Amino acid sequence: MRNIIIAMAVAALVLTPGCGEKHEKAHEEHGKEGHEEKAVVPEEHGGEHSGHGHEGEEDAVALPEKIAAKIGLATDKVRMGRVKKTLGLPGEVVPNGDKVVHVVPRFPGIVKEVRKNIGDHVKEGEVLATVESNENLSLYNVVAHGSGRIIEKHVVPGEFVNEERDLFIIADLSEVWVNIAVYGKDAAEVAFGQRVTIEAVGGKTVSSGTISYISPIFSEATRSLAARVVLPNPNNIWRPGTFIKASFDITSDTEVLLVCNEAVQIINEKSCVFMKEDGDEYHPVPVQLGVQGKSHTEILSGLSKDAEYVCKGAFELKAQLTLKSLGGGHAGHGH
Numbered sequence: 001m002r003n004i005i006i007a008m009a010v011a012a013l014v015l016t017p018g019c020g021e022k023h024e025k026a027h028e029e030h031g032k033e034g035h036e037e038k039a040v041v042p043e044e045h046g047g048e049h050s051g052h053g054h055e056g057e058e059d060a061v062a063l064p065e066k067i068a069a070k071i072g073l074a075t076d077k078v079r080m081g082r083v084k085k086t087l088g089l090p091g092e093v094v095p096n097g098d099k100v101v102h103v104v105p106r107f108p109g110i111v112k113e114v115r116k117n118i119g120d121h122v123k124e125g126e127v128l129a130t131v132e133s134n135e136n137l138s139l140y141n142v143v144a145h146g147s148g149r150i151i152e153k154h155v156v157p158g159e160f161v162n163e164e165r166d167l168f169i170i171a172d173l174s175e176v177w178v179n180i181a182v183y184g185k186d187a188a189e190v191a192f193g194q195r196v197t198i199e200a201v202g203g204k205t206v207s208s209g210t211i212s213y214i215s216p217i218f219s220e221a222t223r224s225l226a227a228r229v230v231l232p233n234p235n236n237i238w239r240p241g242t243f244i245k246a247s248f249d250i251t252s253d254t255e256v257l258l259v260c261n262e263a264v265q266i267i268n269e270k271s272c273v274f275m276k277e278d279g280d281e282y283h284p285v286p287v288q289l290g291v292q293g294k295s296h297t298e299i300l301s302g303l304s305k306d307a308e309y310v311c312k313g314a315f316e317l318k319a320q321l322t323l324k325s326l327g328g329g330h331a332g333h334g335h
C-alpha cells in the first residue's frame with residue numbers, strides 16, 4: 001500500500017499543471033505549433049537517445065531536479081566490495097546428551113512405591129522408587145544417579161520391572177543443545193567455531209553461541225548435516241522441543257561489483273538499475289544479478305565500476321515509467 005501511495009504522489013508531482021516555467025512554456029508552444037508538429041517530437045528525441053545506445057524515449061524518465069529532491073532520489077557509484085548476507089537455517093532445542101541419565105532397577109522385581117513424578121527436580125542420590133527384589137523378596141531403593149529434572153517416567157506401583165527398562169529419565173537442563181539442520185547447498189558456509197544467533201520460532205527468546213560440532217555424514221532421513229550449539233540455560237528459558245531459526249553472518253571471499261538492494265527493480269520481467277543520464281533523465285539498464293546480501297547485491301554484468309546509478313528512489317522512477325507506458329503522458333512534460 002505504501003508503494004502505491006508513493007507512486008501516485010510521484011505521478012501527481014510530475015504531471016500536475018503549473019509546476020514550473022517549462023510547463024507553462026509547453027502550454028504556449030502547444031497552442032502555436034499545433035498537433036502535427038507534436039507528433040514529430042518523440043522521433044527526434046528517440047534519435048538522440050539512440051546515440052547513447054538506448055532503445056528510445058519510452059525507456060527514459062525525465063524528472064526535474066526539484067521533484068527528484070522532493071521524493072528523496074539519490075545516486076551513488078557502482079563499487080567493489082564483499083557481499084554480506086545472512087544464512088538462516090532451521091533447528092531444534094534438545095537436552096544436552098551428556099547430561100541425560102537413564103535410571104534402571106538393579107534387580108528384577110515388583111514396584112512397591114513411586115516417590116517422584118515427571119517434571120520434578122531431583123538431586124543426585126535422592127530416592128525415586130522402591131522395588132521388592134524377586135531374588136530374595138527384600139526391598140531396595142532406586143535412586144537418582146544425577147541431578148536434574150525428570151523428563152520421562154515409565155513406572156507405577158505394582159508392576160514388574162527389570163534392568164532392561166528405563167524407570168526414569170533425568171536431564172540437567174541448565175545447559176542445552178541446539179541441533180541445526182545444514183543442507184548440502186549450505187554446507188560450505190558453516191564451520192566449526194562459527195558464531196550463530198539462535199532465535200525461537202514464534203517467540204522473542206534470542207541467544208548467541210558458536211558451532212561446537214558438525215556431523216561428518218548426512219542424515220538419510222533429512223539429507224542434512226547436524227550442526228550443534230551448546231547454550232547455557234540457567235533460567236530454563238530454552239525448553240527442549242522448541243523450534244528455532246539459526247542465523248549466520250556470511251561474507252564473500254572475493255570483492256565483486258555491488259549496488260544497493262533498493263536500486264534493483266523488475267521492469268518487463270528483467271532486473272534493471274536506473275542510470276543517471278545528462279540533465280534530468282534516468283534510464284533503466286538490464287543487469288544480471290549474483291548474490292543478494294543484507295544491503296547490497298552483486299552485479300555480474302550490465303554495469304561497470306564507478307557508473308552512477310539511482311540508489312534511492314528507483315521504485316518511484318519505475319512507477320513513472322509504468323505510468324508512461326499506460327498512456328499517462330511523457331514523464332516530466334505531461335499536461
